[in-house]
Every structure is written in structure tokens, then in C-alpha cells.
Amino acid sequence: xxxxxxxxxxxxxxxxxxxxxxxxxxxxxxxxxxxxxxxxxxxxxxxxxxxxxxxxxxxxxxxxxxxxxxxxxxxxxxxxxxxxxxxxxxxxxxxxxxxx
Numbered sequence: 001x002x003x004x005x006x007x008x009x010x011x012x013x014x015x016x017x018x019x020x021x022x023x024x025x026x027x028x029x030x031x032x033x034x035x036x037x038x039x040x041x042x043x044x045x046x047x048x049x050x051x052x053x054x055x056x057x058x059x060x061x062x063x064x065x066x067x068x069x070x071x072x073x074x075x076x077x078x079x080x081x082x083x084x085x086x087x088x089x090x091x092x093x094x095x096x097x098x099x100x
Contacts, residue, residue, distance in 0.1 A: 011051045018044040032075035039065040 021044045023031045031037045046061035067073035 011048070014044070014047045014051050018048050020044075029078065032078075035068045035071070038075070039068040042068065 018041075021037070021041045023037060023041055042061045042065035046058040046065065049055075049058040049061060064073070
């Protein structure tokens with residue numbers, strides 16, 4: 001029998017996946033334009049929010065992932081070189097923002 005999609009173990013697995021797929025500050029320059037990596041990061045975050053019963057935040061991350069894949073958004077400037085994100089990219093998740 002499969003576990004409930006909202007069980008603690010499912011949430012823990014989703015959080016582990018999200019933590020694995022997050023683009024660390026050390027990898028940001030290397031992966032900033034990698035659409036697959038960016039979309040995967042957002043889709044994993046969406047799953048965490050969905051399992052935490054936050055469908056609006058999940059949908060925002062799904063839409064962000066779609067933007068990466070359909071090329072309607074692009075990477076913001078380097079955090080140490082610029083302070084504004086391009087239009088359409090205002091949702092950057094950090095490692096601690098998904099919570100446990």
C-alpha cells in the first residue's frame with residue numbers, strides 16, 4: 001500500500017529532493033543559465049509547498065519552472081554585481097526558505 005501523499009515521509013522525501021536540487025551560491029555562476037537545473041529547483045520546491053498544503057506557493061513555483069522551460073524568464077544578474085532581477089523573475093528560493 002502506498003503512503004498518503006501528504007504523510008510526513010513524503011514531505012521529508014520532497015524536502016530532501018528540494019535540498020539536493022537547490023542551486024547553491026557556489027554553483028550560481030555555473031548554473032544560472034541552466035534552464036533544466038533552474039526548473040528542477042522550482043518544481044521540487046513546488047512539491048514541498050503542495051505537500052505542506054500551500055497550493056498558491058506551489059503554483060507560483062510551477063509557473064516559475066514553466067518560465068525557465070519556455071524561455072520567458074532568464075537568470076538575474078549576479079547577486080554580488082547587480083541588485084535587480086529582470087522582469088518576470090522575482091521568486092528566488094534559498095536553501096532555508098523551504099523549511100522543515
